[in-house]
Structures are given as structure tokens and as C-alpha cells.
Amino acid sequence: GAVVSQHPSRVICKSGTSVKIECRSLDFQATTMFWYRQFPKQSLMLMATSNEGSKATYEQGVEKDKFLINHASLTLSTLTVTSAHPEDSSFYICSARPGNTYEQYFGPGTRLTVT
Amino acid sequence: GQNIDQPTEMTATEGAIVQINCTYQTSGFNGLFWYQQHAGEAPTFLSYNVLDGLEEKGRFSSFLSRSKGYSYLLLKELQMKDSASYLCAWAISGGYNKLIFGAGTRLAVHP
Numbered sequence: 001g002a003v004v005s006q007h008p009s010r011v012i013c014k015s016g017t018s019v020k021i022e023c024r025s026l027d028f029q030a031t032t033m034f035w036y037r038q039f040p041k042q043s044l045m046l047m048a049t050s051n052e053g054s055k056a057t058y059e060q061g062v063e064k065d066k067f068l069i070n071h072a073s074l075t076l077s078t079l080t081v082t083s084a085h086p087e088d089s090s091f092y093i094c095s096a097r098p099g100n101t102y103e104q105y106f107g108p109g110t111r112l113t114v115t
Numbered sequence: 116g117q118n119i120d121q122p123t124e125m126t127a128t129e130g131a132i133v134q135i136n137c138t139y140q141t142s143g144f145n146g147l148f149w150y151q152q153h154a155g156e157a158p159t160f161l162s163y164n165v166l167d168g169l170e171e172k173g174r175f176s177s178f179l180s181r182s183k184g185y186s187y188l189l190l191k192e193l194q195m196k197d198s199a200s201y202l203c204a205w206a207i208s209g210g211y212n213k214l215i216f217g218a219g220t221r222l223a224v225h226p
Binding site: 103 | 163
């Protein structure tokens with residue numbers, strides 16, 4: 001149990017375009033999902049906390065107008081990178097937390113390359 | 116600030132034991148997680164400590180001292196496949212119990 005999927009696993013886009021990444025909890029309901037970004041040889045940096053039916057909470061330094069998060073249901077959260085630039089190239093990972101537990105289950109990640 | 120520190124790199128020999136230490140800020144603490152991450156993959160859960168003491172799970176054990184803001188992950192009978200990054204993460208109380216990750220410790224296991 002506790003499986004989280006992400007789609008797509010890899011995406012290459014041109015500078016200035018937008019990219020949407022989906023995160024789904026497959027066998028549980030997740031009121032809270034988290035979005036992380038990870039640059040090579042660095043740790044996970046929390047970008048935002050996504051809650052079903054409410055606005056996402058962004059970490060300091062993360063532009064909410066550039067990284068749009070929508071948590072439309074208890075099993076789906078999406079991250080849209082708007083007007084992507086090469087510096088946005090990174091590994092984006094989501095996680096989902098069932099109910100009131102502390103443990104987070106991670107998706108397999110999405111490798112974004114902006115050319 | 117929200118600080119969590121762990122060594123950057125470690126090396127060990129196959130079959131040996133290695134201990135990876137982690138120190139964290141003690142305010143607003145709601146538990147300490149350890150994750151394993153292979154290159155290019157998402158982290159996988161190893162352990163969760165919220166009370167002081169040692170939690171053992173097969174070859175992996177995790178220890179926590181809340182008063183000292185200190186944890187360690189102990190890996191026994193090392194195998195080549197244990198070569199990975201090990202991430203220590205501190206759960207912050209309040210809000211949505213988000214995790215603050217350390218920079219990770221890259222462990223290289225050699226024959």
C-alpha cells in the first residue's frame with residue numbers, strides 16, 4: 001500500500017513554455033501533499049505544501065506565480081512550472097501523507113529539462 | 116533557523132558496520148525520519164523515531180536522543196547495494212508537519 005505516482009517521469013521543454021506535473025496517491029487519500037525540488041548532489045528542498053481544497057503554502061523564496069499548485073481532490077495534486085527557464089531544470093518530487101500520520105510517501109520524481 | 120546537519124560523504128567496506136550521524140534543531144520537534152535515496156530515484160522510507168532510544172529493523176537501526184537533538188542510522192552487514200544517499204529529516208510540529216531534510220550523506224560501499 002501507500003503508492004504515489006508522478007507523471008511524466010521525464011519532460012523536456014523549451015524556454016518560455018509551461019509544464020504540468022501530476023502527483024497521485026493511488027491507494028489512499030492524501031489531504032496533504034508536498035512538492036520538493038532537488039538539484040544534483042543536493043538534498044530535497046521543500047517548495048510548497050498542498051492541501052485539498054485550499055491554497056498551497058509556499059516556502060520562503062519560492063515564487064507562487066511561477067510554480068502553480070492545484071490540489072483538486074484527495075488523490076491528485078498538480079504542479080505547473082510556468083514560463084520555464086533553464087535554471088528551472090531539476091528533479092521535482094512529490095510526496096503524500098495519509099490522514100494525520102507523519103510519514104510521507106514519495107513519488108518516483110519528474111526530471112525536467114528546459115532547453 | 117531550521118538546521119539539520121549530517122556528514123557529506125562516508126565510505127565503508129562490504130560486510131562492515133557504518134553509523135551515520137544527524138543533529139537537528141530541537142524546537143518544534145515531531146519526529147526524526149531516515150530515508151534512502153539512490154541516484155536519480157525518489158527517497159524510500161527507512162525509519163521514524165519520535166521517542167528516545169533505538170529502533171531496529173533488520174540490518175538497519177535508528178537511534179534518537181531528543182534532549183541532545185541527535186540521531187544516528189546504523190547499517191550492519193553492509194552490501195554493495197547500500198551505496199546510496201541517506202537523508203535525515205526532521206518533522207516540524209504545527210501546521211502540516213512538514214519535513215526539513217538534511218543535505219544527505221553519500222555512502223559508498225566498496226568490496
